[in-house]
Amino acid sequence: MNTNLTVLCQPDENKSCGACCGLYNYTDSSCASLVRRLRERRRRFRRLVKAPGDIGCYTDATFSCEDFTPRYEVIYCCEYLGFLDETEKRVGCLLHPLQNFGLDLRTCSFYGQETCAGHICPSHHFIPANQAQSLIKIIDNWYLYGLCLTDIDLVVCYFRLLADSIGEELKPEVFDEEVFKKIAREFFNWKINWPFRSEEINRLGKYYFDGSQYMISYIDYAKLGREISSYDKIFMSLSSVFKNAPEMETAENLLRDNVQRFAAAYRIRF
Ligand code: SF4
Numbered sequence: 001m002n003t004n005l006t007v008l009c010q011p012d013e014n015k016s017c018g019a020c021c022g023l024y025n026y027t028d029s030s031c032a033s034l035v036r037r038l039r040e041r042r043r044r045f046r047r048l049v050k051a052p053g054d055i056g057c058y059t060d061a062t063f064s065c066e067d068f069t070p071r072y073e074v075i076y077c078c079e080y081l082g083f084l085d086e087t088e089k090r091v092g093c094l095l096h097p098l099q100n101f102g103l104d105l106r107t108c109s110f111y112g113q114e115t116c117a118g119h120i121c122p123s124h125h126f127i128p129a130n131q132a133q134s135l136i137k138i139i140d141n142w143y144l145y146g147l148c149l150t151d152i153d154l155v156v157c158y159f160r161l162l163a164d165s166i167g168e169e170l171k172p173e174v175f176d177e178e179v180f181k182k183i184a185r186e187f188f189n190w191k192i193n194w195p196f197r198s199e200e201i202n203r204l205g206k207y208y209f210d211g212s213q214y215m216i217s218y219i220d221y222a223k224l225g226r227e228i229s230s231y232d233k234i235f236m237s238l239s240s241v242f243k244n245a246p247e248m249e250t251a252e253n254l255l256r257d258n259v260q261r262f263a264a265a266y267r268i269r270f
Pocket residue numbers: 008009017018019020021119120121122123146149150
């Protein structure tokens with residue numbers, strides 16, 4: 001188990017994660033839309049909240065000017081998530097004591113102070129520490145970081161493919177070198193720009209919402225006339241939809257090529 005909780009949530013000055021606070025649960029969770037939302041919240045909070053009693057003003061103002069329509073009803077979109085810094089590199093809790101001269105204001109949150117302060121998401125349990133540290137080195141922006149960190153299948157399957165291709169476990173230090181970082185970043189960027197990505201707003205990775213509950217999606221390989229792909233879990237994480245078998249083969253080739261390029265570069269370097 002990876003116990004580096006603080007490292008995964010706020011790993012460095014260049015990025016952080018806010019996924020469990022509902023960051024990606026807005027019907028428009030595009031990067032541009034979230035930047036506007038988080039920027040305004042930070043400014044509004046700084047302008048309106050001078051003492052704990054002012055939080056209500058901030059909350060009212062935020063609910064009155066933002067669209068809180070969620071992608072999934074069961075996940076709360078927290079109004080206190082915002083940019084933590086002027087440079088807008090880190091997203092996080094505006095009620096956190098580090099943002100408020102040591103005062104913990106999370107008592108007024110939807111989940112309550114105890115839950116907000118103590119939550120440990122499954123990524124801490126299921127992503128091995130060396131893979132989490134590698135991810136931190138590869139990804140340098142909050143939007144992509146949170147999306148990938150919380151997609152356990154995506155992370156674990158990719159690092160497994162890389163390890164199998166080079167015949168050993170990867171050390172995080174490998175990703176200090178730009179050549180490896182670049183190839184891995186190409187892969188993780190597919191979480192945003194994958195050519196076969198479903199555009200349905202109720203779809204997030206392998207999950208979709210049918211109007212009453214959220215369920216795990218699947219690819220109908222029989223309809224495509226193909227066996228289940230060895231990249232199936234990655235395809236699901238990337239919200240893939242294929243119109244036909246050639247599209248699926250193109251997708252497989254993209255993944256295969258990425259892994260092969262990594263292995264070739266690794267053999268030259270090590
Ligand atoms: S989703 Fe996990 S890593 Fe992200 S902020 Fe929540 S607990 Fe931290």
